[in-house]
Amino acid sequence: MKSRFAAIGLTLLLFSCGKDQTVQAPPPPQIHVIDVISQKVNLEKDFVAQIYGKMDIPIRARTEGFLEGIHFQEGRMVKKGDLLYTVDPDPLRENVNTAMSQLAEAKVSLTQAENDLARYQPLAEINAISQKDLDAAISKKKSAEAMVEAAQSRVNFQNIQLGYTSIKSPISGLIGKTNAKVGEFVGRDPNPVILNTVSIIDSVRVEFFLSENDYLQLFREYQENHNQAQRSQPLKLILADGSVFNHEGYVDFINRQIDANTGTILVQATFPNPESLIRPGQFARVRASIRSVENGVIIPQRAVNEFQGRFFVFVVGEGNQVRQQEVQILGPYRDYYLIDSGLKEGDQVVLEALQKVAEGLVIEPVPFQFESQYKD
CATH class of the missing domain: 2.40.50.100 (RNA polymerase II/Efflux pump adaptor protein, barrel-sandwich hybrid domain)
Structure with missing residues (x-):
């Protein structure tokens, strides 16, 4: 009987202890979230470019x-x-002296021919000499004149050569x-042979190449904005340190053909360079606007997961429950993605700790103000 009462007492004791030690459910995790926004978006693309002077003139010997x-x-x-x-001008100066001597000799021959003709003409008038002798004297004078002209040309040529020194x-x-x-x-x-180069750098030429697809996309974008001239589409120059050059440039030349070997087309733009910061030979990136979207929905790139070419975000729904949402992306915009479908303005998406959230998880959303690293 005593053992029976002891068993009942032990059961009551264990029940009372278990009731006191019930484990409380943990609170929902605090997760940073952001509100999806919309704004005018200019999709941009960078192209590797090389810089040349406005004029680069080689100095040749x-x-x-x-x-x-x-x-x-x-x-x-x-x-x-x-x-x-x-x-060293001495060898060429000697060539000039030789040519001058030949010119002097030709002038002496011309003087002699002129004197001979002057004597023959009076004699020919009184038939003291034959017409043949007179014709020979005239021909000799003309030949001497031609020799003088040739000698003078040699002098001029040698002087030009001497000037090249x-x-x-x-x-x-x-x-x-x-x-x-x-x-x-x-x-x-x-x-x-090329001793040096002189460059005009108050403005610079920037050359870059567009793929066939990029060229068609840009061309169509310019056609859609037909009320603006092509030159009104500004370009930005991104320097090697990542900074944006403080002057905008404009396309002034597109090559007539696409290179069949590379599938690219050469484009040239001109940028003002009043501070002479940019020098020929530098490499940079040209940033061009390839599409303009009014009221474009954007979210930070770090809020997006990619898996096998598909893009997903975690959206906060009713009761702060997280659900996975696939989105379609038009393209990158600075450190955002421009969303084509799957989200709308005002939606809340998880910004951080993407590896800690999952479908159906209830969270405590903490609003976060995302600041882009890009400055206008």
Whole structure:
């Protein structure tokens, strides 16, 4: 009997202990969420580009010889007509002297022919000499005149060649580092022929390539905005450090054909460069607007999951219950995605801890103000 009462007491004791130790359900996790917004969106795309001067003029050695002098400071501005290089002029000066001697000899022959003709003409009038002798004297004079003209041409040519020994700047601009030093033989391969380059950089040419698809898309976009000229579509230049150049550029040239080997077309744009920050040879990215969308629905890219080419977000529904929603994306916009379908303005989506949420999970949404890293 005692054992029976002991068993009943033990049962009551265990029941009372279990009731006191009931585990309380944990509170819903606090998760950052954002409200889906809509605004005017300009979809942009970047293209790798190379920069050239407005004009890049190579300075060539137009005659062979030893370089005698360099008359400029590398990396400085030069003016049109400034003396840049001098090549040893002595061999060409001797050529000029030889040509001058030949000219003097031709002039002596012309003088003799003129004197002979002057003597023959009076004699021919009184029939003291034959007509044949007179004709020969006239022909000799004309031949001597032609010899003088030829000799004068040789003098002019040699003077031009001598002038090539003084190399002057064809334009005003920025000159680079010289490719030859004093004493070096220039003007014949493998020795330097192009000695330097002078560039005008108050504005720069930026060349980039569009794929066939990008070209068609941009062209159609410009056609849709037919009330605006093509030149009114500004381009941005993204420098190597990621900063945006503070001057906009415009397309001024599109090549006549698409390269059959690469499937791309060359496009050239001009950007003002009043501070001379941009230099020829730099690589940059050209950012072009490829589509404009009014009231475009956008969400931060970090709020989107991708799986096998499909895109998903977690939407907060009734009772703060999370559900997975597939979305269609038109394209990236800065650090957002532009949504084509699947979301509307005012929806709440999970921004962080995507790996901690799942279909049907109840959360405590914490509103979060997302700030883009891009500044207008």
